[in-house]
Amino acid sequence: MTSPPYPPAPRSDIVDELHGTPVPDPYRWLEDPDAPEVKEWLEAQGELFAQAGLSGRERFRGRVEELLKSGSIGSPTWRGDRHFFMRRTPEQEHAVLYVVDDGVERALIDPMALDPSGLTTLDAWQPDKEGRLLAYQISVGGDEESQLFVLDVASGEVLEGPIDRCRYSPVAWLPGGGTYYYVRRLAPDRVPEGEEQYHRRVYLHVLGTPADDDVMIFGEGLEKTNYYGVSVSRDGRWLTVSASRGTAPRNDLWVADLESSPVTAPALVTVQQDVDAQTGLHFGRDGRLYVFTDRDAPRGRICVATPQAPAYENWRDLIPEDAEAVLSDFAILDDLDEPIMLVGWTRHAISEISVHRLADGARTGSVPTPGLGTIGGISERPEGGHEAWFGYTDNTTPPTIQHYDARTGETTLWAASPGSVDVPPVRTEHVVYSSADGTEVHMLVISPVDGSGPRPTVLYGYGGFGISMTPGYSASILTWVEAGGVYAIAQLRGGGEQGEEWHRAGMLGNKQNVFDDLHAAAEHLIATGVTTSEQLAISGGSNGGLLVGAALTQRPDLYAAVVCSAPLLDMIRYERFGLGATWNVEYGSADIPEEFGWLSSYSPYHHVREGVEYPATLFTVFASDTRVHPLHAWKMAAALQHATASDRPILLRNETEAGHGARSVSKTVALAADQLAFLATHTGLAKDR
Numbered sequence: 001m002t003s004p005p006y007p008p009a010p011r012s013d014i015v016d017e018l019h020g021t022p023v024p025d026p027y028r029w030l031e032d033p034d035a036p037e038v039k040e041w042l043e044a045q046g047e048l049f050a051q052a053g054l055s056g057r058e059r060f061r062g063r064v065e066e067l068l069k070s071g072s073i074g075s076p077t078w079r080g081d082r083h084f085f086m087r088r089t090p091e092q093e094h095a096v097l098y099v100v101d102d103g104v105e106r107a108l109i110d111p112m113a114l115d116p117s118g119l120t121t122l123d124a125w126q127p128d129k130e131g132r133l134l135a136y137q138i139s140v141g142g143d144e145e146s147q148l149f150v151l152d153v154a155s156g157e158v159l160e161g162p163i164d165r166c167r168y169s170p171v172a173w174l175p176g177g178g179t180y181y182y183v184r185r186l187a188p189d190r191v192p193e194g195e196e197q198y199h200r201r202v203y204l205h206v207l208g209t210p211a212d213d214d215v216m217i218f219g220e221g222l223e224k225t226n227y228y229g230v231s232v233s234r235d236g237r238w239l240t241v242s243a244s245r246g247t248a249p250r251n252d253l254w255v256a257d258l259e260s261s262p263v264t265a266p267a268l269v270t271v272q273q274d275v276d277a278q279t280g281l282h283f284g285r286d287g288r289l290y291v292f293t294d295r296d297a298p299r300g301r302i303c304v305a306t307p308q309a310p311a312y313e314n315w316r317d318l319i320p321e322d323a324e325a326v327l328s329d330f331a332i333l334d335d336l337d338e339p340i341m342l343v344g345w346t347r348h349a350i351s352e353i354s355v356h357r358l359a360d361g362a363r364t365g366s367v368p369t370p371g372l373g374t375i376g377g378i379s380e381r382p383e384g385g386h387e388a389w390f391g392y393t394d395n396t397t398p399p400t401i402q403h404y405d406a407r408t409g410e411t412t413l414w415a416a417s418p419g420s421v422d423v424p425p426v427r428t429e430h431v432v433y434s435s436a437d438g439t440e441v442h443m444l445v446i447s448p449v450d451g452s453g454p455r456p457t458v459l460y461g462y463g464g465f466g467i468s469m470t471p472g473y474s475a476s477i478l479t480w481v482e483a484g485g486v487y488a489i490a491q492l493r494g495g496g497e498q499g500e501e502w503h504r505a506g507m508l509g510n511k512q513n514v515f516d517d518l519h520a521a522a523e524h525l526i527a528t529g530v531t532t533s534e535q536l537a538i539s540g541g542s543n544g545g546l547l548v549g550a551a552l553t554q555r556p557d558l559y560a561a562v563v564c565s566a567p568l569l570d571m572i573r574y575e576r577f578g579l580g581a582t583w584n585v586e587y588g589s590a591d592i593p594e595e596f597g598w599l600s601s602y603s604p605y606h607h608v609r610e611g612v613e614y615p616a617t618l619f620t621v622f623a624s625d626t627r628v629h630p631l632h633a634w635k636m637a638a639a640l641q642h643a644t645a646s647d648r649p650i651l652l653r654n655e656t657e658a659g660h661g662a663r664s665v666s667k668t669v670a671l672a673a674d675q676l677a678f679l680a681t682h683t684g685l686a687k688d689r
Contacts, residue, residue, distance in 0.1 A: 007045055009030075018572070019593040021596070023606065033630075033631070041638075046652075048651065049652060053681070054678055060483075060673040064479050064676070066422075067421055067478055070417045070421045071092070073400065073417050074086035074087065074095070074399075075390065077379065078381045079128075080130070081102070082099060083100050084099050084127055085098055085100075085401075085415075089418045090418065090419035093664040093666060096108075097136070123137040123146045124137045124146065126171040127153070129173050129174075129234065129382070130175075133151070133173075134151050135180065136149055141624045142622060144626055149161030149163075159208075165185040167185070169182050172231045172232040173232065174258075175235075178207045180204075180207075181203065181205075181217070182202075183200050184200070184201060186201060197578075197579055202216070202230050202241060204217055204263060218254075218268070225245055225246040225581050227582070232258075233283035237257060239258055239263075240254070241254045241268060246584065247465055249504070249585075250276050252272060252275075253271040253280075254268035257269075275295065275312075277294055279293040280292045280293070282330075287306070289304065289306055289310055292330065299322055299326045299498075299500075302319035304316055317361070318341075318360075318361040319341070325345035328351070329344035332380065334358065335386045339357075340364070341355075341356045341361070342378055349470045350373070350471070353404075371392075372394065373395075373471045375391065376390065377391060389402065390402050393471070398416070400416045425449045426448065426482075427446070428444060430442065430444060430445075431444075431445055431524070431528075436520060439513070441520065443488055443490045445487075446487045447486040454531045456486070456531065456679075456680065457531035457537070458488070458537045459522055459525065459536065460488065460490070461547055462495060463543070464547075465586055466496035466503035467543075469491050469492075469497065470497075476672045483680070488525060490517060494506025494507055494513070507586050509595075515554060519551065534560050535684055536683065538551055538562050540564065540567075541567070545564045545567020548562050548564050550604050554602070556615060563618050565620040566625055566627075569605045569635065571590070571605075572596075573590070574632070575590070577631060577632075578625070578627050578628050580628075587599065612645060612646075614648070616648035616682035617651070618652075620674070622659050623658070624659040625659045625660045626660070627661075634654075655667075
């Protein structure tokens with residue numbers, strides 16, 4: 001195969017001087033998506049991708065589509081005898097929000113009914129405390145710019161909205177349903193140019209009044225990149241407000257008693273401030289305050305205190321930190337002779353639930369689970385009870401909802417994904433390997449049940465923001481393995497699989513550990529005969545796109561192919577675009593000399609070298625992505641196309657009317673088919689297809 005002729009991409013002589021270091025940026029002109037020359041270049045890249053001979057694309061498309069006909073199901077949210085849940089049936093493009101009232105089920109919000117084009121997504125929803133009203137947020141075209149509405153649950157009538165600038169906004173209802181706290185960005189004309197995505201505030205909104213008249217209760221004068229959380233206890237007495245600078249793994253936390261201070265000006269009492277830890281609060285029906293925290297416990301612990309004295313010095317352990325497992329969730333069941341707490345854990349990314357006496361935290365048993373997989377949160381009725389619900393999935397099981405009855409100790413299937421699919425058999429192996437510095441890293445290797453290697457293999461990783469790589473149903477993975485390939489998922493440093501210390505071992509100045517962990521995973525797969533470097537591909541998106549971008553520049557000899565989706569790649573200028581300024585707490589800032597040194601040591605765009613034989617690389621980006629601007633991939637694609645000495649292609653798939661997150665099923669299928677076909681073509685999986 002010979003590399004295709006690439007669209008012309010002029011190289012400028014722009015060189016910035018940062019902290020005494022010259023930083024070339026020859027493709028800065030590609031940062032302007034509205035420039036005619038950029039549009040022309042993107043159109044030519046689209047034509048180049050359309051002409052790529054990708055083996056098995058239609059076969060992959062058909063199989064991914066079949067496996068996605070499993071549909072999906074979400075956990076219930078209870079309000080009295082009424083409950084709300086999400087479900088997607090086999091033929092639906094988006095999941096629909098349903099309510100069940102007196103045993104009668106009906107659709108409340110169907111994104112396709114709102115917009116038959118499939119471009120509208122339901123981003124979030126929250127019923128009021130009585131279940132009579134529902135706040136929900138929608139966005140269009142993948143831009144995640146949520147608008148907030150409120151509807152009457154009984155009639156389905158939209159009572160008000162839209163309220164704009166509500167991206168990532170929590171909604172905390174007060175009892176009675178007429179008032180709620182929420183988070184909204186300041187209007188664009190009130191912030192400096194270029195900072196429209198920041199400057200959030202917490203407001204109190206009264207139903208039926210103009211949003212611009214809402215009372216601001218928190219956030220004035222604080223960090224521009226702060227995210228805020230807000231919640232109100234079940235009885236309406238206690239307000240909690242949290243603040244974190246961007247995506248920092250720490251938060252400040254305050255509590256107010258709404259019985260002794262007005263809802264328009266709550267008297268907030270500090271729980272923690274300027275502390276390097278994450279903490280959340282739950283106000284128990286028994287009057288105790290339950291504190292979920294990683295303060296002095298990187299794997300998490302649960303403490304108890306009282307709402308009237310919530311400060312750190314009053315906490316006492318109820319569920320102490322575990323030596324191996326990471327605390328993930330808890331629920332309280334108190335309609336029992338002896339009230340209990342269910343505690344969710346992940347042990348090397350495999351979920352489990354333990355049972356403890358609520359009084360003293362003593363462990364009394366465990367909750368049966370369907371297998372070695374992932375539990376998606378434990379929920380109970382707000383007014384208490386003896387039942388709990390939790391989501392469950394693993395590599396061959398579409399999402400299900402399980403029901404636990406504490407009176408019998410039994411777990412039963414409560415609801416399954418509605419579609420019936422023929423899931424191929426696979427073998428999942430949990431392996432441990434050593435990284436460059438001797439650190440043990442875990443990896444899941446999913447392969448066909450028959451035969452042996454070496455086989456075409458995709459190595460996937462993320463390694464950032466404390467996000468864990470856990471088992472789950474994936475149509476793409478199953479399609480790849482059914483076709484004869486191997487799919488490996490490495491639990492790299494930077495993730496949350498081993499707790500907060502594991503996260504911090506892969507952030508800021510430790511970021512190279514993440515890349516070293518990926519290289520070591522690749523070398524382990526080769527050394528153990530799973531694959532060869534000629535058959536090995538790497539894949540990642542967002543922060544995982546940064547991962548594979550760094551990997552292909554650091555070890556181009558190790559990988560045959562790369563799929564790099566919605567990536568960060570120019571780590572010197574990333575803070576200037578999308579939500580980049582909220583991530584400098586994870587990566588560092590090029591404005592600070594020491595942190596510039598970290599970033600420049602691995603920034604993929606700045607480490608492309610002429611004359612190197614780079615792997616076959618496919619960049620997939622989305623024009624409406626307001627988190628990670630597609631310019632990262634545009635600049636990197638141009639740099640690689642100019643520099644590579646390999647005949648393996650560098651391609652760019654630039655999708656319109658799609659963003660970083662949720663999308664319709666048909667768009668998901670099309671993207672997966674293109675990615676799998678590219679990987680198959682350049683690892684030999686589809687050589688004879």
